Every structure is written in structure tokens, then in C-alpha cells.
Amino acid sequence: MLIRNAGDLTENDVTPEPIYRRRREFMTGIAATGILAACSAPTEAAAAPLKAAPWPYSTPEPKTSFKDITSYNNFYEFGVDKDDPARNAGGLKTRPWTVKVDGHCAKPGTYNLEDVLKGHALQERIYRLRCVEGWSMVIPWIGIPLADILKRYQPTAKAKFVAFETLNRPSEMPGQRRAVLEWPYREGLRLDEAMHPLTLMAVGLYGQTLLNQNGAPMRLVVPWKYGFKSIKSIVRISFTETQPRTAWQVSAPQEYGFYSNVNPTVDHPRWSQATERRIGEFKRRKTLMFNGYNSVASLYRGMDLKKFY
Amino acid sequence: MASKTRDNLVYALVWLACFAPIPWLGWNLFNGDLGANPIEALIRQLGVWGLRFILISLAITPAARILRMPRLIRFRRTVGLFAFAYVLLHWTSYIGLDQIFDWGAIGKDILKRPFITIGMTAFVLLIPLAITSTNAAIRKLGPVRWRRLHRLIYVIAPLGVLHYYMLVKADHRPPLIYAAFLAVLLGWRIWDWARKANRKT
Ligand code: HEM
Numbered sequence: 151m152l153i154r155n156a157g158d159l160t161e162n163d164v165t166p167e168p169i170y171r172r173r174r175e176f177m178t179g180i181a182a183t184g185i186l187a188a189c190s191a192p193t194e195a196a197a198a199p200l201k202a203a204p205w206p207y208s209t210p211e212p213k214t215s216f217k218d219i220t221s222y223n224n225f226y227e228f229g230v231d232k233d234d235p236a237r238n239a240g241g242l243k244t245r246p247w248t249v250k251v252d253g254h255c256a257k258p259g260t261y262n263l264e265d266v267l268k269g270h271a272l273q274e275r276i277y278r279l280r281c282v283e284g285w286s287m288v289i290p291w292i293g294i295p296l297a298d299i300l301k302r303y304q305p306t307a308k309a310k311f312v313a314f315e316t317l318n319r320p321s322e323m324p325g326q327r328r329a330v331l332e333w334p335y336r337e338g339l340r341l342d343e344a345m346h347p348l349t350l351m352a353v354g355l356y357g358q359t360l361l362n363q364n365g366a367p368m369r370l371v372v373p374w375k376y377g378f379k380s381i382k383s384i385v386r387i388s389f390t391e392t393q394p395r396t397a398w399q400v401s402a403p404q405e406y407g408f409y410s411n412v413n414p415t416v417d418h419p420r421w422s423q424a425t426e427r428r429i430g431e432f433k434r435r436k437t438l439m440f441n442g443y444n445s446v447a448s449l450y451r452g453m454d455l456k457k458f459y
Numbered sequence: 460m461a462s463k464t465r466d467n468l469v470y471a472l473v474w475l476a477c478f479a480p481i482p483w484l485g486w487n488l489f490n491g492d493l494g495a496n497p498i499e500a501l502i503r504q505l506g507v508w509g510l511r512f513i514l515i516s517l518a519i520t521p522a523a524r525i526l527r528m529p530r531l532i533r534f535r536r537t538v539g540l541f542a543f544a545y546v547l548l549h550w551t552s553y554i555g556l557d558q559i560f561d562w563g564a565i566g567k568d569i570l571k572r573p574f575i576t577i578g579m580t581a582f583v584l585l586i587p588l589a590i591t592s593t594n595a596a597i598r599k600l601g602p603v604r605w606r607r608l609h610r611l612i613y614v615i616a617p618l619g620v621l622h623y624y625m626l627v628k629a630d631h632r633p634p635l636i637y638a639a640f641l642a643v644l645l646g647w648r649i650w651d652w653a654r655k656a657n658r659k660t
Contacts (some may be wrong), residue, residue: 214495222495230630283628285496330629401629420532420572420626421565429495433559 166406174393197358200272202292202431208276209442214287214333216356218429223363224281226330227323234325239362242322242383247367253313253389256304263367267353270294275371276348280441281413282376286426291371293353298346305341305389312344313337313394314370315386331397337381338370338394338408342449348373351384374440407459411450412441416459473534477541481548498556506578507547510619512542517616517644522576524651539612543589546582574625581618584611590636598646613648616641 152453229286269289272292280286300312318334320326326333343349351369353360360366365382372379378398388394405419414424414437425434442444450458484504487493493500516539523531541553558565568575588609590596596603624634 209511218495231630233497328630328632375625399562411563417571418576422568422572425564427496432498432556434557456470 163390164197165423170242172448173449174412184280184343191247195352196361197359199358202272202354202357205273205275208274208290209278209288211278211288213275213276213290213356214310214429219287219355220361220363222429224283224377225325225363225365227325227333227335227383228363229325235363236361238276238324242317242319242362242366244362244383245369247249249383249384250386250388251388252386254306254309254391255389256306257302261428265298266368267294269427272353273350277348277373278414278441279371279373279377279380280426280437282378282406282410282418284328284421284423284426285429286437286441287429290356291350292357293350293352293371295347296349296351296370297347300344300387308391309389310341311393312339312341313390314339315379315388315443316381317383317385328348332400334385335381336394336400337370337379337399338450339379340389341389343372343446346446346449347444348443349367360380374412374443374446376407379410409450409455409458411455411459412437413439413455413459415439416456470534472535474537477512477538480504480545498552502549502552502557505545505552509542509545509549510623512538513612513616514547514637514644515620516542516641517612519640521644521647540592542584542587546585548567550578574622577618577625578622581615581622584615584618586616588615590614613645639642640642 179294186322188311221236222232223235223349228235228238248260248261249266250260252258258431272294274290274292275292276288278286279289305312308379314337316335317323318326319334329346337348350373350389352369352371353364353367355364362383365380368384369382393408396408398408398410399408412423417423423437427434480546484493484501485506488497488501493504516535519538520529523529531567554560554565567651569579570576588611591600591605591608600608620634623637624631627634
């Protein structure tokens, strides 16, 4: 695994030039205040700049272009083709946004997005993203470690899993008008996976708030799992005792398991997972176990990853 | 003479219409309009055009009969050969651009991935049809054997649709639309054969 120390990276590596320049002009402090300001910005769909501290373990690999990250998406709520989300997501209203927190925790409730994020420092983390379809990107996310968010709601001893739900609003999410998947989209993690320091709740990328097609206003990023585990536009977080159902598992259980860790030795029944095409590159490259994030291996010690795919 | 010129002109137009997707795809590729994953987009487009031309070639006989325009039949060979050309390009892009001649991986894909196995079968079955499309080959085989051989298309077309259906992740509607067209085209033939068989008895 490539872990460089922070000294290898400068601000310029982490942020594109124009935003970097813009940011310097009104850099004040580093906190989630950026997204709070963005929440009250006048236009709905437009992204607002976000300030974040660079994280020392970001991958130094070249980043996928902003254009590709925001125009090649799987977000079936807006249609099944890769260019559908960019085309159809403009009508989604992400303000106001509330998140329901329920299940086995001491502080359940319905919270405004602002309250979920308040007080947390934003980090800029450059992660690899590997899609189950055999392509990958390198994305400079901005977010908060999920563990920091979850701890606030004080999960009880009974909480073994965390379940997530995407917004279900067919009037603004045209893909939901057909039952391509079971709506709302659901995902889940084991509590220890959710609490792992690599698991991120992202609110932005490339120095600005998320665009709708990338899962605005708040989405999960679990870099060692296939992309579909990183659920978008989250409106519900539930602490559960039993393993939650997930959308793709319900749709095709023999193809998509609960864990869905990136694993080059376990093929999808219909295609190989041994290699991937990095978007923007021509040649396929070898897929790495856990997408190269080997520190998560201890989470799965003693488990047969062929069985728990 | 005038009608001969008109025939040639019509033929040239049909040919150009069949050919048009190639420069169109080339232009989009060149301009970066095939999106972030142009190789995947190219393979998919070529596959879809291959399937479309297979279905168009199957539509020509019923169209000629229903519209009472027997001369439409002369386009059947051209459309069929274009279908083969698109599938050949589809296959070549998969081999050369997607897998970059990694024969080990390609071999595994063909054996282990049912959707590729089926696509490959359809492609291999198309080859004898393309080879026997010359006048000389038709003469050599004789009309009876030639026609019998070319009935392979009734196997190839469903395999092509099945290949498409199996590779789709969640939204099965597009391949089902092609399946519906195919069902109509094959259904017409069954109806037609049944009618002829009845008339004979
Ligand atoms: C008669 C033969 C064939 C027909 C009609 C055909 C047609 C198609 C169609 C319609 C698609 C889906 C396009 C889309 O999703 O929009 C497709 C995808 C595909 N075909 Fe074929 N195909 C044929 C043969 C083959 C062969 C021989 C191979 C390789 C050995 C192949 C490999 C593929 C692959 C890899 C894809 C998926 C591309 C992707 O999603 O990345 N096909 N084909």
C-alpha cells in the first residue's frame, strides 16, 4: 500500500489550481462552516467552495478529472446510463435536508443536515474508487470520518450494524419512477467497518460541495469496497442488531454480497474482477486487494472472503 | 438505363445509411463525446448496431412480402454484411481495446462468462454466413443448401438478444425491446410457414 507522509503533498496536489487560488482569498478557518454557508447559498444546484485540511495519507496518484467524476456516474435514481445523473439530477432539491437517526442509539431523532455536520472538521482525502463494473477513479473527497458522526448518536451495545437509506422522491428523482431497484436505495456496514478511520461521510469533492449527481448533500465513501456500497444522498442512518438488507443484494443476491470488498480473486459471476480500467487511461491495470487499503484486512480476519463476498 | 441509374443511386443511399454509424462513432470518439469511458461506450455502440442490423436484415423479407416490394430483397445481403461488420468491429474492440490482446484473460472470459460465451457463439455462427455471401459461393452451394445454411440467423439473432439481456445489470427494458422486435419477426415467419403448409395439404 502506498502511504506517503504529508511532506510529499502540497496544497497544490490536493486541489485544482483555480479553486486553490480562490480558496486562499477567503481562507479563514477549517471547519464544517463552509458547508453551512453553502447550505444557505441562493442557488440550488450550484456548488459552493469548501475549505478542508489535507489528510496526510491521500494517494499521490493523478486525480481523475472533475469533468469525468461529475459526468460518469452510477446513480440509478436518475437513470441507468452513466450520463443520466449529470443530465437529470439538476431538479433535486437538497435544501432543506433532514436525516433520520434511529435504532439502537442513545440519541435518535430527526436532524437537520447542518446539525449533523456542525462542529466537525472537514478533511480532504484523495481516495481510489473502484466500481464493481471494472473501472476506477481517483477522487479528492471532502468529508468527515463517519465514526465521528456516528459517535455523537451514542450507539448502544446492541448496535452491530449501521444501515443507510437514500432519499426516495420520484418527483425529483426520475429513475425512481420505475422499479429498476427496490427504492429507497439501501446500504449497510458492520459497525466496525463504519467506525474504521478510512470510512468517510463526504460532503464535497475537488474543493467544493457535492453536485447532485455525486450524491449531494451527503454520501458515504468506503474506499475498500465496490462503489455501490458508498450510498448517496443519505436521509436515514439506523443502528441495527441484524445485518441490514441492501439494494443490490435484494436485486441479485448471487452477484452482490453484503460485504462487497474489492477483491481481485473473487469474480463477479458475469465478469472478472482481476483488472480495472482507470478512467482516463487506456490500459487496464491490476485490481488490488481491498483496493489497496490493506489496513482493513484485520476487520475480516478468519473470514472466508469467497463466501462473504 | 434511367431505372438502372436510379437503382444504383438507391443502392448507394442504402449503403451509406448502413455505413453512417462508423464515421459518426469515429467523430464522437475523436471529439471525446463518448464520455469518460470511451472504450466501453464504443464496444457497446458497435454491439447495438450489430444487433440492429441483424434485426433489420430479418425484417427485409417480411417487409418485401407485406409491402409487395420484392425488389427490397436485394438489400438483404448488404444489410447482413454490415451486421457482420459491426459485430466484427465489436469483437475486435473487445479483443484489442478492452483486453489489449490479453489472450489468457480473453480465453477465460469466453469460457467463464456466459454472456461472452453466448456472444462468441453468435459471432462464430455469423462467419460462415458472411463467407458464403458472394455470388460465387451462392452458386457453388446451390440455393437449397445456401438457404438452409443461412437459417442459422434464426439461432444467431436470439443469441445476440440473450447476450445483451445477460450483461445488463438492472434495467432489462432495452434488451426486452429488441427481444420483442425479434419475436415479431420470427413470429411472422412461423405464421407464414404454417399458412403455406396448410395450403399444400
Ligand atoms: C452476434 C454477435 C453479437 C451481438 C449482436 C452483440 C451485441 C451486443 C450488445 C447489444 C451489447 C450491449 C450494448 C449496450 O449495453 O448498450 C453488447 C455488449 C458487449 N458485448 Fe457483444 N455482441 C455480439 C458478440 C460479442 C462477442 C463475440 C464478444 C466478445 C467475445 C462480445 C463482447 C461484448 C462485451 C464485453 C460487451 C459489454 C461491454 C461493456 O458493457 O463493457 N459481444 N454486445
